[in-house]
Amino acid sequence: MKVAIVGAGFTGCLLANFLDSERMDISIFEKSRGCGGRASTKQTDWGQCDLGASIVPAHKADFIDFMQDLCDQNIVSQWPQKIFVSNQKTDIHQPLENFVSDAKHFVFNSKMNAACRHWIKKANLHTNHLISQIRFIVDKGWQLKSNDVWQTALFDKVVLTAPWPQTQALIEQSELPIKRPDASQSWTSCWSIGLKLNHLVANNIDLVYLNDQFIQTLVRDSGKPLRPHVMHSEAAGQSEIWVAQLANVLSDDLGKSGREKAISIAINSFCELFDLSDTSVSNSYAHYWRYAKPCIGQQSLGILSQQEYGLYVGGDWSFGATIESAHEAALALSQAIITGE
Numbered sequence: 001m002k003v004a005i006v007g008a009g010f011t012g013c014l015l016a017n018f019l020d021s022e023r024m025d026i027s028i029f030e031k032s033r034g035c036g037g038r039a040s041t042k043q044t045d046w047g048q049c050d051l052g053a054s055i056v057p058a059h060k061a062d063f064i065d066f067m068q069d070l071c072d073q074n075i076v077s078q079w080p081q082k083i084f085v086s087n088q089k090t091d092i093h094q095p096l097e098n099f100v101s102d103a104k105h106f107v108f109n110s111k112m113n114a115a116c117r118h119w120i121k122k123a124n125l126h127t128n129h130l131i132s133q134i135r136f137i138v139d140k141g142w143q144l145k146s147n148d149v150w151q152t153a154l155f156d157k158v159v160l161t162a163p164w165p166q167t168q169a170l171i172e173q174s175e176l177p178i179k180r181p182d183a184s185q186s187w188t189s190c191w192s193i194g195l196k197l198n199h200l201v202a203n204n205i206d207l208v209y210l211n212d213q214f215i216q217t218l219v220r221d222s223g224k225p226l227r228p229h230v231m232h233s234e235a236a237g238q239s240e241i242w243v244a245q246l247a248n249v250l251s252d253d254l255g256k257s258g259r260e261k262a263i264s265i266a267i268n269s270f271c272e273l274f275d276l277s278d279t280s281v282s283n284s285y286a287h288y289w290r291y292a293k294p295c296i297g298q299q300s301l302g303i304l305s306q307q308e309y310g311l312y313v314g315g316d317w318s319f320g321a322t323i324e325s326a327h328e329a330a331l332a333l334s335q336a337i338i339t340g341e
Contacts, residue, residue, distance in 0.1 A: 001022075001024045001025065001156045001157065002024070002025045002027070002141070002153075002154070002155045002156050002157075003019060003024050003025065003026050003027070003155060003156065003157045003158075003159065003337070004027050004028075004029065004142060004144060004153075004155040004157070004158045004159070005026065005027070005028045005029070005123075005159045005161060006029050006131045006134075006144070006158065006159065006160045006161060006162055006167075006170070007028075007029075007030065007037065007160070007161035007162040007315070008028050008029075008030035008032075008034075008035035008036070008037060008116065008120065008125060008127075009035075009036065009037020009038060009039070009116075009161060009162075009315070009316075009326070010036075010037060010039060010053075010116065010316065010323050010326035010327070010330075011037075011161040011314065011315045011316055011326040011329045011330050011333070012028055012030075012035075012037070012159070012161040012330075013028070013035055013036075013115075013116040013119040013120050014119055014326065014327060014330035014331075015159060015161065015330040015333050015334055016028055016119060016120045016122075016123040017119035017120070017330075018330055018331065018334035019334055019337065019338075020122050020123070022338055025124075026120075026122070026123040026124065027123065027124040027126065027153070027155070028120060028123050028124065028125050028126065029126045029129040029131050029144060029146060030125065030126065030127050030128075030129060031128070031129065031130040031131070032127065032128070033127050033128060034113065034127060035113060035116040035117060035120060035125065035127075036052065036112065036113025036116045037052070037113075037116075038052040038053060038289060038291075038292065039052040039053040039108075039112045039113050039116070039323070040052045040112070040113055040287075041111035041112055041113055042194060042285055042287065044194070044283070044285055046196050046230070046282075046283045047196060047222065047228070047230045047239075047241050048111065048221075048227070048228060048241075049194035049221045049241050049243050049285065050111060050112040050219075050221055050224075050243060051192040051194060051243060051285075051287045052112060052113075052192065052289070053112055053322075053323055054107075054112065054217065054219040054221065054243050054245070055105055055106075055107060055207060055217075055219060056076075056105065056106040056107060056108070056322075056323045056324070057101070057103040057104070057105055057322065057324070058103055058104045058105070058106060058324055059102065059103045059324065060324065060328075063324045063327055063328070064104055066327060067104070067106045070106075070108075070115065071106070074109065075108065075109060075114070075115050075118060076106050076107070076108055076109060076115070077106065077107055077109055077224075077225040077226070078104060078105065078106055079105065079106065079107045079206070079224060079225055080105065080206035080207050080223070082098065082204065082205075082206070083098070083099040083101065083105065083206075083207045083208075083209070084096040084097065084098060084099055084205060084207065084208045084209075085097050085098075085099040085208065085209045085210070085211065086208055086209070086210040086211065086213065086273060087211050088210070088213060088273075096205070096208060099209055105207070107224045107225065109225055109226040110226050110227070111227075126146075128147075129146040129147065130146065130147055131144050131145065131146055131170065132145050132146070132147075132148065132170075132173075133145040133170065133173050133174075134158055134160075134170055134173070134174050135174060135175070136174065136176055136309050136311075137154070140154050141154040141155050141156050141310075142154065142155040142156075142157070142158040142310065142311075143155075144158070155310075156310055157310035157311070157312065157337060158310065158311055158312070159312045159313070159314070159333060159337070160311075160312070160313045160314075161313075161314060161315045161329075161333075162315065163187065163291035163315065163317065164185050164187070164291075164294070164301065164315065164317045165185075165187055165291055166291070167313055167315070168180075171313065174311075176306070176309060176311070178304075178306050178309075178311065179304075179306070180304075181301045181302070181304065183299040183301065185294050185298050185299065185301055185317065186294070186295050186298060187291045187292070187293065187294055187295060188248040188249070188251070188252055188292055188293060188294070188295045188296075189248065189251045189252050189255075189288065189289055189290050189291070189292050190245055190246060190248055190251045190288075190289045190292035190293075191245070191246040191250075191251045191254060191258070191259075191262040191266075191286060191287075191288055191289075192243060192244070192245050192246075192286070192287050192288075192289060193243065193244045193245075193246070193262060193263055193266035193267075193284060193285070193286045194221070194241060194242075194243050194284060194285040194286075195241065195242045195243070195244060195266065195267065195270060195281050195283075195284050196230065196239060196240075196241050196281065196282050196283035196284070197239060197240050197241070197242065197280055197281060197282070198239055198280060198281075198282045199238060199239065199280065200238050200239075200240055201220070201240065201242070201274050201276070202274065205220065206219065206220045206223045206224075207219055207220070208273075210273075213247065213269065214246060214247060214250055214265050214266075214269045215244045215245065215246055215247065215265075215266065215269045215270070215273075216245055216246065216247045216248070217243075217244070217245040218242060218243070218244055218245075218270065218273070219242065219243045220240060220241075220242050221241045221242060221243045222239075222240045222241040222242075223240065239282075242270065244266040244269070244270055246262060246265065246266065248292065248293075248295075250265070251288070251289075251292070256288050256290065258288075259286050259288070262286050262288075263284050263286050266284070266286075267281050267284065293316075293317075293321035294317050294321055300317065300318060300319050300320060300325075301317060301318055302314075302318050302319070303318055303329065303332045303333060303336060305336050307340060312333055312336055312337060314329040314330075314332060314333045315329055316329060318332070
């Protein structure tokens, strides 16, 4: 059986891994240069930083077991041990507080998309392939239009795992009477900023959640397990890399054209939090995630399928907006494909 997966994010890559045991011929089509989706890693001349999903909270027992198994394979590490929260609500500087959570927190070793490469090693990965249309040919199967050219390959089943706004457009263009969810789902954006510091900030702080502030999450990216050494000059001494994810509402307001403003806000907010001069930041890199996650309060759409045509639809947005929900979606999709239900 030939299966085409559109999207090489966590859902698509995990799905390929789950289907591999069924000896299916899996092809994955990804619009960017590599796998990982919204868990990508940026390589710069001053170091690397995870600009997408930067941490993996695990709440449910089955997902904790899954991540623990990856720990045993040295693919994942439980990190960090201590988490802080900033509840800055006045002009008076407030100290960071310990963040208490029932979840276990993990990161992927080396880089956040490293596991995706591991999961798809037996699949056929086609990068730089933007799928703009799909069509079903009776008695033949599915055909995909990539970079405005219809591909010659035909597939028995197609799985769409891209963010819902992109997937919805593909479904509507398929010209098939496919049942769509009753609920709509709007998405919000996020500016993610990598910051290189020319000195160490704090040895005991790796992750900070910030409430009602310009930045929503701060991660000391270079402190993650098995990360490469940060590039620095002898004059600069020890350096480290942090990733700041701006608040979603602020990111929506700034839009894709707000790169310089986003970087300025990230640097100023970071330095204010740790009482640093803005000259402490020597380098920065910004990425705009247009479809970061569904807006707060949006209804999860679940898994969609049209068995008679062999079309399946799902992603992290099916059950939430996290890597944990991507795992749940990949399991549900694989079960539906294998059982034909």
